Amino acid sequence: MPVLYAFIAVFLLISAPAMAQESARDYIDRMMRTPPPPIVEETVPAPADDPAAAPVAEQEETLPAESEETEEVVAAEEPEAEEEACTPIVQDFSNQSPSIAKRYTRRQAEIDKMDTDCDGILQPEERTTAIETQFSTADADEDGVLSKAEAAAIIDAFKENSQGAYGGLIDKKTRKLEVRIKNMDKNDDGKITAAEYRSYYQSRYKSLDKNNDGALDVREFKTDVESRRRRSD
Ligand SMILES: [Ca+2]
Ligand SMILES: [Ca+2]
Numbered sequence: 001m002p003v004l005y006a007f008i009a010v011f012l013l014i015s016a017p018a019m020a021q022e023s024a025r026d027y028i029d030r031m032m033r034t035p036p037p038p039i040v041e042e043t044v045p046a047p048a049d050d051p052a053a054a055p056v057a058e059q060e061e062t063l064p065a066e067s068e069e070t071e072e073v074v075a076a077e078e079p080e081a082e083e084e085a086c087t088p089i090v091q092d093f094s095n096q097s098p099s100i101a102k103r104y105t106r107r108q109a110e111i112d113k114m115d116t117d118c119d120g121i122l123q124p125e126e127r128t129t130a131i132e133t134q135f136s137t138a139d140a141d142e143d144g145v146l147s148k149a150e151a152a153a154i155i156d157a158f159k160e161n162s163q164g165a166y167g168g169l170i171d172k173k174t175r176k177l178e179v180r181i182k183n184m185d186k187n188d189d190g191k192i193t194a195a196e197y198r199s200y201y202q203s204r205y206k207s208l209d210k211n212n213d214g215a216l217d218v219r220e221f222k223t224d225v226e227s228r229r230r231r232s233d
């Protein structure tokens, strides 16, 4: 028996290292062959940085857009500043009789309010513009109609602003204006529509254009409180 154990021991001593050596080689071979597979964890995720970069580019694009809008706003404000009113020509009526000179002076003051090109004469376009402006100014509540109160305000304003021009005649002239405004109300409902207002003044200005050239000069024009009849003041 001891002989058998000794034999087995010798066998193990000889074969074990061999087996160990073989298995080690196999392992090394495996390691040498396998290296290829483990590779490339696809660093492709790097491109994941690109999508992050894209939004940055978009933001940069929107920035110039905002600055352009700012420039547009600034540019839009400039035209308004460019609008400059001309200066009315000072007319000399000293060669007329005192009464006519006084009348022409009053008329010229009214013309100058509407004479946007400052040539001293009222062209049709200037009259149309003035009619629209006067109506919208009088229509305080912007409902497109002059109420009794709004019409009364026109009369009050005339009385207050024309005292110097008419002196002692102011009450008489004021009553004349009251009648005139009442006449604008064609359907007599106590209100003056924009259409009634336009119709009245376009008709009035047309009748004043004696030489029928479309324009009204100081000899043709009459203020709101001047009668169309010659004999009146
Ligand atoms: Ca003019
Ligand atoms: Ca109104």
Ligand SMILES: [Ca+2]
Pocket: 209, 210, 211, 212, 213, 214, 215, 216, 217, 220
């Ligand atoms: Ca004329």
